[in-house]
Structure formats: C-alpha cells, structure tokens
Amino acid sequence: MKKKYLIVGAGFSGSVLAHELCKHSSCQIDVWDERNHVGGNCHTKRDEETGIMVHEYGPHIFNTDKKEIWDFVNSFVEFKPFINRVKANYRDNIYSLPVNLHTINQFFGKSFGPDEAREFINSLGDKTITEPASFEEQALKFLGMDLYKAFFYGYTKKQWGCEPSALPASILKRLPVRFNYNDNYYNNSYQGIPVNGYTELVEKLLDHPDIRVSLNKKFQYSEALQENYDHIFYTGPVDAFFDYKYGKLGYRTVTFEKYTADGDHQGNAVINYCDESVPYTRIHEHKHFAPWEQHDKTVYFKEFSKETTEQDIPYYPKRLESDKEILNAYRAEALRILNISFLGRLATYRYMDMHHVIGEAILFAASYLLALQKGENPPVFPNTED
Numbered sequence: 195m196k197k198k199y200l201i202v203g204a205g206f207s208g209s210v211l212a213h214e215l216c217k218h219s220s221c222q223i224d225v226w227d228e229r230n231h232v233g234g235n236c237h238t239k240r241d242e243e244t245g246i247m248v249h250e251y252g253p254h255i256f257n258t259d260k261k262e263i264w265d266f267v268n269s270f271v272e273f274k275p276f277i278n279r280v281k282a283n284y285r286d287n288i289y290s291l292p293v294n295l296h297t298i299n300q301f302f303g304k305s306f307g308p309d310e311a312r313e314f315i316n317s318l319g320d321k322t323i324t325e326p327a328s329f330e331e332q333a334l335k336f337l338g339m340d341l342y343k344a345f346f347y348g349y350t351k352k353q354w355g356c357e358p359s360a361l362p363a364s365i366l367k368r369l370p371v372r373f374n375y376n377d378n379y380y381n382n383s384y385q386g387i388p389v390n391g392y393t394e395l396v397e398k399l400l401d402h403p404d405i406r407v408s409l410n411k412k413f414q415y416s417e418a419l420q421e422n423y424d425h426i427f428y429t430g431p432v433d434a435f436f437d438y439k440y441g442k443l444g445y446r447t448v449t450f451e452k453y454t455a456d457g458d459h460q461g462n463a464v465i466n467y468c469d470e471s472v473p474y475t476r477i478h479e480h481k482h483f484a485p486w487e488q489h490d491k492t493v494y495f496k497e498f499s500k501e502t503t504e505q506d507i508p509y510y511p512k513r514l515e516s517d518k519e520i521l522n523a524y525r526a527e528a529l530r531i532l533n534i535s536f537l538g539r540l541a542t543y544r545y546m547d548m549h550h551v552i553g554e555a556i557l558f559a560a561s562y563l564l565a566l567q568k569g570e571n572p573p574v575f576p577n578t579e580d
C-alpha cells in the first residue's frame with residue numbers, strides 16, 4: 195500500500211522533500227500551499243510590462259560549495275553562471291562590497307597592497323574584544339569603528355530594526371572581508387541563476403504522477419485531517435502551526451516599491467544603501483540578474499525592511515533570546531505529537547540559504563525513509579536547537 199503524505203508548503207523544502215520521497219519510496223503526496231504559486235519566496239515571474247524575469251520576493255542568487263547540490267539543481271533546469279557583485283552607496287559615494295581591498299583603498303584614500311591593508315585594518319580593530327558576543331562586537335573587532343559605521347551600522351539597523359549590538363555575531367559572519375580585489379559577494383564555488391527562473395525548477399521537482407499540488411489552500415492542523423495521512427510534513431512557520439499559543443516569533447519582512455523605466459537604471463543588479471537616513475536598504479534591478487537577455491526597458495525595486503505583522507510574509511528570523519525561548523516551547527510541544535515533522539526555514543526558524551534548504555530536505559527525506567524501514571519513530575526536526 196502506498197503511504198499517504200501531506201506536505202504543507204511548496205517552497206524548496208516541501209518540493210525537494212516531495213521529489214525525494216517519490217523517488218525513493220512508494221507514496222502519494224498532497225502538497226498544499228496557501229499562495230497562488232509554488233516556489234515560496236524564491237518565486238520568479240516575467241514582468242508583464244518589460245518581459246524581465248523578476249524575483250518576486252527579492253533577489254535570489256543560487257550559490258553553494260557542494261557539487262552534489264549544484265548537480266542536483268542543474269539536473270532539473272538550465273543554470274547560467276552569475277556572480278553577484280554588490281555595490282554600496284554611502285554618503286553618495288559608490289564602494290565595492292563585500293569589504294575588500296578596493297573598498298579599503300577607496301574609503302581611506304589609500305593604495306595599500308594586501309599585507310599593508312591587513313596590517314592597517316588590524317590596527318583599527320578593537321583589541322579589548324576577545325570573544326565577540328554581538329554583530330557590533332564582531333564588526334568592531336575585525337574592522338574597527340569607521341568601516342563598521344559606514345557599511346554595517348546604518349544598513350543593519352534598517353534591515354533588522356534594532357541596534358546591531360542586540361544581534362548575534364553570526365549574521366555578520368555571513369559576509370567575508372577580503373584583502374584582495376575579489377568582489378564576488380559569495381565565497382561558494384558554484385554560483386548561478388536558472389535561465390527560466392526558480393519557479394520552473396520547483397515545478398519540475400513537483401512534476402510526478404504521485405504528487406498532487408493544491409494552491410490557495412490554507413492548512414489548519416486537526417486530528418481529523420491527520421487521520422487522512424500516514425505523515426504530515428509541515429514547512430510553514432512553527433508558531434502559526436500552534437496558533438501562536440506561546441507567542442509570536444520575531445521576523446523582519448521586506449516590502450518593495452516598483453519602478454519601470456527605459457534603458458538601464460543603475461548598471462548593476464544590487465546596490466545597497468548604507469546610510470541610516472535613506473529609508474530603503476537596497477535597490478535591485480532585475481534585468482542584471484539575466485545578463486544573457488536583451489531588454490529595452492528596465493524594472494527595479496526599492497526594498498524596505500520592517501517588523502512582520504500577521505498580514506506580512508515572514509522573511510528573516512530575528513532569533514533574539516526571547517524568540518529562542520518561545521521557539522523551544524514550540525519545539526518541545528512538536529516532539530510530543532506523533533506523525534508530524536517540521537522542516538525548512540520557517541518551521542525551524544533559521545536564517546537559511548536556498549542550498550542549505552535543499553541539502554537539508556534531501557537528507558531529511560533519507561532519514562525519514564530509513565526510520566520507516568527500521569520501524570523507528572520518524573525524525574521530527576532536521577536539526578537540534580542550540
């Protein structure tokens with residue numbers, strides 16, 4: 195008898211999981227998503243007016259250092275190489291990001307070589323900080339006050355809505371600092387963008403006779419619903435699953451102001467606006483994510499960050515200490531329910547990139563099927579909470 199599964203959410207977590215379960219076992223899967231499209235926040239769609247492929251929920255540049263993940267996504271759709279080279283606008287000057295030798299030389303009006311720059315930046319770092327406990331301390335220890343204030347303080351305050359001293363150091367550790375002219379935003383060796391967008395990739399993952407996708411379908415847990423399925427995999431927000439009974443987890447969300455124009459607006463895919471006085475965090479111009487296409491017109495978006503309300507789509511988990519307490523209460527409760535697993539960025543409340551989500555969903559499908567085979571309890575979460 196085929197197992198019957200319900201997967202809640204048709205983003206990368208849900209669709210990779212559905213694909214893997216069908217590939218490696220005999221099952222029938224319902225995939226529900228409350229939006230009118232698959233792909234979650236990675237959804238892409240051609241803009242009607244300009245014909246440009248738009249990343250509807252903000253820029254997504256696929257990057258990974260794992261060949262198996264790169265091969266996995268490339269086995270479904272064509273990717274073209276794309277290197278993200280982000281610029282920063284600070285006090286009406288344009289700088290190179292992530293902070294690299296060009297940024298340092300531009301900012302300080304120098305012509306340092308790599309070793310001189312390293313020595314100079316080391317001399318600016320705050321020596322009193324041994325174990326950086328926050329975003330701010332991490333920046334002050336490794337970059338010093340001036341670079342921190344210019345490129346990180348205002349941007350981070352706008353993006354996260356709080357002082358960078360209240361944020362974990364791990365957020366800053368996402369960004370490299372380089373003492374050469376490499377301005378590739380990511381360190382990962384495999385980088386690219388799917389030629390026909392991410393939604394096609396997700397559609398292909400879900401294209402299987404045993405997968406039935408229902409859009410505009412809201413999930414509400416009930417024991418009666420659960421009786422229809424051998425197992426439910428939930429990839430939505432974990433606090434929403436439990437009707438917020440222990441409180442709401444903090445997220446930042448982003449909103450966009452859309453502009454269309456002739457030609458080229460800013461000459462680059464992403465420009466960050468680091469001044470605190472500029473209300474938006476960045477401008478993305480989507481034709482530059484597909485330099486292999488020709489478009490006479492352009493479409494670009496100013497991105498604003500704000501606190502998430504019930505009407506907004508959650509983007510960035512804040513993970514403040516108070517959030518972690520709430521999360522642990524939900525996790526403890528989740529471990530007590532049978533036949534439900536929680537997977538992905540929203541259900542595990544973590545800041546995850548696409549390649550993390552995909553890799554974790556592949557592994558989770560394998561560990562679920564192994565548990566089934568051994569007659570053991572299925573895994574509830576893919577991770578343990580730190």
Ligand code: UDP
Nearest residue numbers: 282345346347349350353365366368369466
């Ligand atoms: N950040 C910053 N200035 C920048 C770019 C990033 O201060 O110009 C900080 C900001 O707090 C952000 C973090 O570095 O949340 C990580 O940046 P990343 O580009 O990885 O953020 P994402 O792409 O997830 O928005």
